[in-house]
Amino acid sequence: MEKIKVVQVGCGNMSVFTMRYVIENNMQMVGAVDINPDIIGKDIGEIMGMSSYGVTVRHSDELENLLIELKPDVCIFTTVSYIKDEKHLFTCAKNGVNAVTICEQAFFPFNSDPKLTAELDQLAKQNNCTITGSGYQDVFWGILPAAIVGASHRVTKIKGSSSYNLQDYGLATANAHGAGLTAEEFEEQIASADNISDEERQRQIDSGEFVPSYMWPTNGWLCDKLGLTVKRQTQRNVPTFSDKDIESKALGMTIKAGVVTGLSAIVTTETEEGITLEIEAIGKVYDEADCDKNDWTIYGEPDTNLVITNPKTVELTCAAAVNRIPDLIASKPGFIPTSQLGEMKYIVNKKQ
Secondary structure: OOOOEEEEEOOOHHHHHHHHHHHHOOOEEEEEEEOOOOOOOOEHHHHHOOOOOOOEEEEHHHHHHHHHHHOOOEEEEOOOOOHHHOOHHHHHHHOOOEEEEOOOHHHOHHHOOHHHHHHHHHHHHHOOOEEEEOOHHHHHHHHHHHHHHHOOOEEEEEEEEEEEEHHHOHHHHHHHOOOOOOHHHHHHHOHHHHOOOHHHHHHHHHHOOOOOOOHHHHHHHHHHHHOOOEEEEEEEEEEEEOOOOEEEOOOOEEEOOOOEEEEEEEEEEEEOOOOEEEEEEEEEOOOOOOOOEEEEEEEEEOOEEEEEEOOOHHHHHHHHHHHOHHHHHHOOOEEOOHHHOOOOOOOOOOOO
């Protein structure tokens, strides 16, 4: 049997893991592209900290030529967070190449940019390939809470939260989360964007202007997986604070007690079936008592709580994306969310 041939799109920190996992799962890396001049021209073995592999990173502008030349089975994208910025998904769909991306919005983009998603879906169907979004959220924000719901007799509410440390993501991300602002500045610069009517929010969604928080696609994915009918969905950003000073290397400053340390982006979904989803992503500058955590509570009969402490988010994100490759290849064509691809499976045939 021929090995599955893979092209890596984006050769930053995440690709160190995705490319190695591809190789160790007995697949073949045949190409890689990036836009960073410091990375272009490097052998991917050097990027992974291994011996030379024989594949050189080329510029992203060459992706289409690369797909025509190499005819890979799948591309893995580890680049951006919004599908409007993931232009090369269309390059894959145009050339009939399957693609899996860890782009957060692509986990379930139908409820935040339906026009662009429909265009990508149609192009993939025309050229007999499949596009999907996977990663950490596939299991830890999707499959696990859905499984608990499946073990429940009656459910009234799904409440979840996932936290991450802004210290790990640099100045731009910290600023985007409002770290270092006063409460008044946060309200004006961050929170006000979501203080809009349902009609205005729908207008933004229909026009492709809407900026979804990380959990907006997750709520849509869960409703799709569980067969729930969305009646109304909203999001809001709430500032987080500490009662003591925190030294922030990301901001290059000390965040004083009472100053914003980050935000909680809360997405609330009301369904026709009477089940409410209230799920938040908390990004803040941690103090010594904080850690990454996933916390899910399913309310009903019975109430059930699941807490996962200190998950290795990067490695889990990359392993999930790679483990979805067999499902991707076997799927019907189109933009197919993983809510419709079945449960995540471990790839047994590892390279020894």
